[in-house]
Amino acid sequence: MRSVSIYCILAYLLVAVSALTPEKVWENVRYDRTLDLQKSYAKERHVITAKNIAAVPISEYYFSIPAQSLKDISLFIAFSGSSKDDSSLLQADEIVVPQGESDSDLTYYKLQLPYPIAPKSQITLTASYITTKQLSPLPKKADMGAEQTLIVQTHKLPLSCYDTSSYVLRVAGADSAQELPLEVPQGFTSQDLKPTVKDSTLLYGPYSSVIESYTKLPMALLYSKQLPLPVVHSLKRDFWVSHWSSALQLEEYYELTNAAVALNKGFSRVDWMSGRYHMRQNPVLTNIPIRLPEVETSEIYFTDKVGNVSTSLILDKELILKPRYPIFGDWNYNFTIGWTNKLADFVKSSDDVHILKVPLLDGLTDATYENVSLSIRLPEGSKIIDVQVPFDHNGMTIEQDFSYLDLTTGHTKVTLEFNNLVDEMKGLEVLVKYEYGTFDMLKKPLSTAGYVFVALIALYALRKVDIAIQPPKAVESNVLSNKK
């Protein structure tokens, strides 16, 4: 922990020393931006065709985002090209601009281009990222059954540090959106830049007039969305690996909140019953579908802190949880689910070395995860060789932990901490390579048996001890009478 923070400070210092306002060496010839609001978080995708207007070849492109949303960025991916197929991932380094700099409300990702771009040549880049906590209901409280409107705040024009000559903004998932009148900076009128609706997306532009660098035109979109906004404050995912029963058990503990519109009065059951709200979409979480692994899954359970919840349903490969009460906006629900899989479906072994591949997330279909702690409990005596995570984690600890019949050294537990995840990372996998041999496997039953044996022998020995105060005469006479 300490070393991590020291590294952080070092990195910060390094960055602070090299802090810079990027030079205007590029011009965004084409800037296509898509803001996707279909899920409970905001996804953005920027396709930029940039032209080198400097005199020398350049191999870096600075991509800017508002500084305050940096901490909410869940996943930032940049690649060259406009689609994933014909592209290569770019290295994106976060650059923190220190306070007090001129443009301190911007922060940059330095994208390392695959090759230096010659002057006057162009390159197409794609940056896509997910920002959580951007959507919030407005008004915050409403009657039961009232339509929910969400507000999202963003910038209407590119926040680039380069001039942009052609620009399009598409907003998906909010075709009935309404722009809130905001105070606009000088040089713009609120009548500027009206959108059109096309194929259920909101289209701004295309604008072909040159947009200068660092142009900020804030915008607030108000749109109607009748779905809950599930936020998992904390998720504890425990995988228990057992080679003896060849099973992989998963237990997940969720602390869930619905960030959607809250009730402005108390919850009235009669209104809920008569409103038939389960028949239509509404921002209340009444059931939580959980995708089960594609392989055979058994022993599925759903409990919370007061015991078993009997109202869950298993449909094919989907577990549908019905919480004890409908989860309205601002309501919380903590629960635990778990299931068992066959180990062979998740582990590949060669001799004593095994590779375990587990998904980073199962669970909700549309949700934001603030803190995820994923731990994998390997059997007692196993040694970890390598842990592979698809992207940066916030800390990994390997420790010995004592649990069922861990009588010697305790089992090995790997814990990975993540921040700010979304359900779209479900496909990502964590790989753990570890060594666990036949000898280690036999050690546990043998040691357990040994303890039982020692206990029995001790009992036997104790029974042999004579604690009687009387002289052992009586026993002899007994024996005699038996012989008769």
Place this chain on the structure above:
Amino acid sequence: MSIVNVDSEGYLRVDSTLLRLIKLLLITSIFISISFAAISSRLFSVIRFESIIHEFDPWFNFRATKYLVNNSFYEFLNWFDDKTWYPLGRVTGGTLYPGLMVTSSIIFRIFEFIGMPIDIRNICVLLAPAFSSLTSLAMYLLTLEITSSSKNLKNKKTAALLSAIFMGITPGYISRSVAGSYDNEAIAITLLMVTFYLWVKSIHLGSIFYACLTSIFYFYMVSAWGGYVFITNIIPLHVFILLLMGRFDYKIYTSYTTWYSLGTLMSMQIPFVGFLPIRSNDHMASFGVFGLLQLVLFANYLKDTLNPLKFKKIMLAFSLLITIIGLSSLILATKFGLIAPWTGRFYSLWDTNYAKIHIPIIASVSEHQPTPWSSFFFDLNFMIWLFPVGVYFCFQDLTNESVFIIVYSVLGSYFAGVMVRLMLTLAPVVCVCASISLGRLFDIYLDFKDTLKIWYESESETATKETKEVDDDDEDVKDSIFTLLSKLTVVLTFIYYLYFYVQHCTWVTSNAYSSPSVVLASKNPDGSQLLIDDYREAYYWLRMNTKEDAKIMAWWDYGYQIGGMADRTTFVDNNTWNNTHIATVGKAMSVNENKSEIIMRQLGVDYVLVIFGGLIGYSGDDINKFLWMVRISEGIWPEDVNERSYFTDKGEYRIDDMATSTMKESLMYKMSYYKFADAYGTSDPIDRVRQQRMSSKYAHSITLDTLEEAFTSENWIVRIYKLKDLDNFGRDLISIGENERKNLSKRNKRMISRKKPNLDLRV
């Protein structure tokens, strides 16, 4: 030498070691099956529902156990719980019997130590079944000890084993020890039986060792259950009766004095008991007998040394003096408050109407009601008529040990008749007596030796000499056939009874005693099981969606559950130590909104929780308990609350349009039926518990102004209301509500009147 031989007379001779082995094996397997039966019949609730803590008190015990597991023992003893009895709090560590919690936390630690970290909840749930198997073992030992010097009973082990199985599955005991009923009785009955066994054993042997063990288990019992007073009185009574019978000997003296001095000293270590053993009247009997024994010893000494005439005189003078001194000191000590006065619970043991008149809070608990006759058969089945027979056999023996059983059975039957829940203390002695009588019966009727002998002889005779005295032998054989038939009839009848007993016990356990009462079972129209989980739904809602320091007002029945499941602060709970506080809550529920608001604001109430069964017909709801709230608060504030005013002029308890105005205005009534009419639309709402129909118009007029509905569970069983914040402009919440309604009705009228011209225009 082979194991089985045929000796010269043609008898089969089996090696004694083999026989002993077979016997050991048999007894072990019988014990294993008894344990299995005892445990498995208690698991109905876990299988039907889940591993969950039942009812009310167990939730407190469970919460306290969790506290003990998470904190040290000394922290537990010093535990001041500020989450109950708000704003008073409760010195929990000093007002509970820690035996149960300590037992389960030790088991928890042992399992943790041997590498089995079992959830503490599962340990708590399964504690009672586990201890019930120990109880049957203790029963076996007790019965064996009691019959040990009996001359009439031959097969003592049969009787003892019978008593073990009887105890293992008798509903009278199961009712308090199913899996999940994590209550003091769960371990107390085991301890009671062990203590009695050790006591009988120590009096039998006159052994200090066993007397010490008795006092150790007595101490354990004191730490576990308030019912230890039963032991504190039954042992002195036993000794006293033995003294009256002229059975005084040094065995009794040794056992009693050892037990009394050690046991009393040890029991005083429990913080909740403290100095009670020397101050409370409940303990005076044991002290008196202790003194009496010394006097008897002294008198015995005098008897040996003095001549009879002198001795007689001295005895007379002494006994007079001591009686006078003893009585007057008792009266004086009581008067000056040195001795605590008799408790209300004690009085209600002698006068069943006492509680009803003087302490409604005790009478309001259903388990404190007098026992109906039917429940004796329900809980004890055929043992109830074998019981007096067994007592009769004890009278026949009249050994010191059987006198104990006689004393126990007399006391036990009396107490079981007074309070339903004391059936629990009667059950063991009934099992002992029933097993003694069955043992005697089987001694005689399962003995086919004579018949076999006659048959064998007649066969061999007919085989050898066919000529002589055939008629006489025929008579013998005929007789023996009749004997056999009658024996078989009796035996078969009793085997049927035994079979019926097992069936009855299983049926009763599965149907009557295996409901957690937190989760209710119901049937879907298609016959499948439907769980009604409203309690947990609402408690969990409270836990998740209210502030952590929210104070929840509910009737005291739900205090422990709210503490255990919702983890929120309560005002009153099932530890009914402060009657006034309970009456305050009762008053807040029974008076009108105006007065109630004042009480609730003074108490600092955030939420109010009521149980309402009217929608689905759940009869254990608050409207049915309402009269107790009224009665208890009337006891403190007779000028504000009057029970009569909740009944109609005809003396009916009504909740419909005919209800009295006091009833209609009371907060409890309003909270229960608020928006009840809306669930029925325009038709008349029917209360399914009380089977009363309200008119729709009236039901729609039930309003609440000071409270706001915060949550209602799926089947409306639990309704939670939030006390509204004070108005910003300092207006009265009730008048605001009234104004709003007036405006609303005006607007409604306007809307109606506006509608008409619209229609006209269209035409």
